[in-house]
Amino acid sequence: MNVQPMTGVSDRVNEIRALAARIVNQEILPHEPALWITEAKGIFTDADVKESAELRAHIRERVRQAGLWAPHLPAEYGGAGLDFLELAYMFEILAYAVGAAALFGVVAPNSGNESLLALYGTEEQKQRWLVPLAEGRLESGFSMTEPDRPGSDPRSLRTTASRDGDEWVINGHKWFTSNGKRADFFIVMCRTDAGDGNGRMTQFIVPRDTPGVTVVRGIEVWGVESDHCEIIYDDVRVPLANQLGEVGTGHRAAQDRLGTGRVFHCMNSVGQMWRAFDLMVERAATRHVHEGLLETKQLVQAFIADSYLDVQTARLLTIHCAQAIDRGVDARTEISAIKVAVPAAFHRVVDRAIQVWGAAGVSGDLPLAHMYLTARTLRLADGPDEVHRILIAKRVLGQHHRDGAGWDFAR
Ligand SMILES: Cc1cc2nc3c(=O)[nH]c(=O)nc-3n(C[C@H](O)[C@H](O)[C@H](O)COP(=O)(O)OP(=O)(O)OC[C@H]3O[C@@H](n4cnc5c(N)ncnc54)[C@H](O)[C@@H]3O)c2cc1C
Numbered sequence: 543m544n545v546q547p548m549t550g551v552s553d554r555v556n557e558i559r560a561l562a563a564r565i566v567n568q569e570i571l572p573h574e575p576a577l578w579i580t581e582a583k584g585i586f587t588d589a590d591v592k593e594s595a596e597l598r599a600h601i602r603e604r605v606r607q608a609g610l611w612a613p614h615l616p617a618e619y620g621g622a623g624l625d626f627l628e629l630a631y632m633f634e635i636l637a638y639a640v641g642a643a644a645l646f647g648v649v650a651p652n653s654g655n656e657s658l659l660a661l662y663g664t665e666e667q668k669q670r671w672l673v674p675l676a677e678g679r680l681e682s683g684f685s686m687t688e689p690d691r692p693g694s695d696p697r698s699l700r701t702t703a704s705r706d707g708d709e710w711v712i713n714g715h716k717w718f719t720s721n722g723k724r725a726d727f728f729i730v731m732c733r734t735d736a737g738d739g740n741g742r743m744t745q746f747i748v749p750r751d752t753p754g755v756t757v758v759r760g761i762e763v764w765g766v767e768s769d770h771c772e773i774i775y776d777d778v779r780v781p782l783a784n785q786l787g788e789v790g791t792g793h794r795a796a797q798d799r800l801g802t803g804r805v806f807h808c809m810n811s812v813g814q815m816w817r818a819f820d821l822m823v824e825r826a827a828t829r830h831v832h833e834g835l836l837e838t839k840q841l842v843q844a845f846i847a848d849s850y851l852d853v854q855t856a857r858l859l860t861i862h863c864a865q866a867i868d869r870g871v872d873a874r875t876e877i878s879a880i881k882v883a884v885p886a887a888f889h890r891v892v893d894r895a896i897q898v899w900g901a902a903g904v905s906g907d908l909p910l911a912h913m914y915l916t917a918r919t920l921r922l923a924d925g926p927d928e929v930h931r932i933l934i935a936k937r938v939l940g941q942h943h944r945d946g947a948g949w950d951f952a953r
Contacts, residue, residue, distance in 0.1 A: 543567060543638045543816070548631075555631050558624065561608045562635045562646070569601045570639040577601075578641055601645045612647035612676050615656055619668060620676040621647075626802060630809050630864040634857070637813025640909050647676065651720045654803055655682045655729050658745070662787035662795055671727060671747060683725035685716040685748075685773060686796060693718075694929045696731070696743070696793060701775065703732035703746055710746060710785060712754075712778040722757050722771025726750055730775065731796060734789050743792030747784040754778035764915050802867065804877050804924060808860040808884040811920065814913050815853045815891045821908065822849060822895040829898075836898060845894040852887040859883055871953065875937045878930035885920035886927075892917055 545563035547556045570577065579586050579594040605611050613629055615621025624632065636643040643649065652675055659672040674680040687693035691700055701714020712732055719728060727749045734744040748755060758772040787795055823846060826837040836842045863876035892913045896903030904911045921927050938949050 543571075543635060543820075545635060551627070551631065555628055558610070558613075558628055558632050559635055561610060562632050565601065565604055565608060565610075566635055566639050566642050569604055570642050570645065573597055574640055598645060602647075605646050610646055612656075614648060614653055615660060615672075615676055619656075619660060619672050626805075627864060627868050630805055630861070633806050633809040634813035634816065637810040638817045640912075643810070647678070651684045652682050655684055657803075658729060658786065658795055658798075661798060662745075662791065664783075666783065667747065667786065680726045681721055681724040683719040683721045683728045683771070685719040685728045685775075686731040687718045688715055689717045689772070690715065694926050696796065699731060699733060699743065701730065701732045703734050703744060705734075706779075708782055709779045710782065712746060712748065712775045712780065714775045715773075716775070717761065717772040718770045719773050720770050722773060723760055723769050728755075728773070729786060731792050734792075742790050743796075744789050745786040745792045745795055746780055747786055748775070748778060748780055752778050752780060763919075801874075801877055804881050805860060805864045805867065807920070807924065808856070808863075808880045811884050811888040811917070812853065812857045812860060814909075814916070815849075815856065815888050818892045818895040818910060818913060819846075819849050819853050821910065822846065822891075822898045825895075825898050842898060845898060849891045849894050852891050856880075856884045856887040866953070875934055878933045878937075881925060881930045882927050882934075885917055888920065889914070889917040 543563055543566055545559055547560070576590070576594055577597055579590045582588045582591050602611070610622050610632075612619075612621035613624040613632055615623070617623040633643070633648075636646055636648065647653075656672055656675055659668055659675070663672060671680065671682075675682055686696065686699070688699055688701065691698045699714075701712065701716065703710045703712045705711075710732075712730060714730075714732065716730070719725075722728075727747055730746050730748050732744055732746055733742060735742040750757070754776045755778055756774045756776065758774060760767050761770050761772060762768065763770055826842050826846060827835065829836045831839075837846075859876075860880050863873055863880050866873040866876050892910055896910050896914060899908060899910065902908055941947065941949065
């Protein structure tokens, strides 16, 4: 990955990017095919599995030495303590190589839950759940979406938590809880009174082995059984100490998790688009087809030019949004804008890269096929396109009616 110092950012951002890129370029990309062999299957032997695990451990050690382990967490909980912009600029680099983020201690949904615990947890909860999560000794899931209610309107969620003496009793039906098979605990979004609206949602930490928790199945996603699970919570009792944040702060906490999280997701998409773009250029410059290199065909040149526009536009839009958040601006319009624009651009770039690579493009030999499915899924996960487009229009029109002013695109 060609990472050079940037102007207009702090020296620390450039230092972090250089350190991260060195590890990605020297330690991860050359070993990418051998890094994720986790079972002796097909052509892979037990020795391959062992070697792969040693390789991952070696890279994690290099990351720790560089001071970049768990960059999203404060130092007192085992992280590198990077600030929001430093993280955003780092995530595009980690996304360039398959699985690099995990080797830097950033693994969804654990990383989002870690941020929630760091922000809303009591000191006791941090020691009990956050520290082992950050050290990789525990796994977790985030359980919000329900099969019978629209996930795009979280105010409609039906799972309840009722107070009974010194316990909360949780009842509900969730699905698409990612990492559900491996999770040791779930952060579960519950309604804590009978009313509707945002005000009374509260999150609870629910250990997986609590009586009444049933992981029903891993849902098939894109034709393959996945780790996104359907879970029933039936009269699940947890102590009051497992309440995360004040009663009624659940919706706000989820928005915090998703708000800045969307910038990170988008920088993550930008990094993958960057990789897809580089792969497309590399193939166009080397593949002979019909008496010429692909790069000499104007149809392929158009793919490259359009993809350049897509990557650069998505990146600048996301950086603009990140800078607005960093300045303390209410950036809900900008967040919705990137949530719509970036996955769509990601989808187009990967689609073209696959086309240029032909059959290899849809094979497991390249990361493109996986990226393609990811890009499509991102258009509905974490809030579907339509909800964000409606939000953009409402906020622009709201300002127009309130102030009579046009939108300030330079804000
Ligand atoms: C791979 C994957 C992983 C996930 N991981 C998690 C997880 O770990 N934890 C978790 O809690 N959830 C998770 N989800 C769930 C995800 O957040 C929800 O799918 C998403 O919020 C949409 O909710 P829904 O599926 O209920 O769709 P619905 O809310 O039923 O919406 C369906 C469609 O209706 C349309 N729509 C919605 N509102 C409007 C509107 N106002 N106007 C016009 N059209 C509209 C949109 O096209 C939308 O796609 C995951 C989903 C996927 C696919």
